[in-house]
Amino acid sequence: MALLPFAACLMSLSCLAPAQPPASTLQLTSHDTANRIGSVVLTCDPAGGTHPKREKACAVLSGVDGDFSRIQARHQACTLIYAPVDVTVVGTWRGKPVSFRTSYPNRCAADRDSDDVFAF
Incomplete structure (x- = not known):
């Protein structure tokens, strides 16, 4: 009877393929004081979507396991001009x-503090 799970595995071939992490899909939005709104889709594993720096953004997020607070x-020096951007x-x-x-x-x-994840 110990062969039944093995036989089921071979019949479906699911035991032969390495487990892939589920794909990641994120909607990123920014809004600034000039009332400009930007929005992109970022997919990772594999990198894709409408984000202009999708490869880098996916690499940054992979390094922190998707935890934006750990980026x-x-x-990089930035001006001290206060023009808030909400993301x-x-x-x-x-x-x-x-x-x-x-x-x-x-x-x-x-852009600096998110290492370009919000550079769109």
């Missing part, structure tokens, strides 16, 4: 629900 800012993210990261919202003091800080 490390890159070293939101909804979707799934490798099968887990994602919901993130924060504000940055300006567009430069949003």
Whole structure:
């Protein structure tokens, strides 16, 4: 009887393929004080969607396992002009629900502090 699970596995061939992580699909939106609204879709595993820097954004998010609060800012100087940018993210990261919202003091800080995840 121990062969039954093995036989079922061979018949479906599901035991032969490596497990793939579920695809990640995220809707990223930004809104600034000039009332400009930007929105892109980012898919990872494989990288795709409408994000202009999708390969880099997926690499950054892979490094923090989809946790936007853990993204490390890159070293870049930004002006101190206050022009807030609000960003939101909804979707799934490798099968887990994602919901993130924060504000940055300006567009430069949003791009820098998200390591270009919000550069769109």
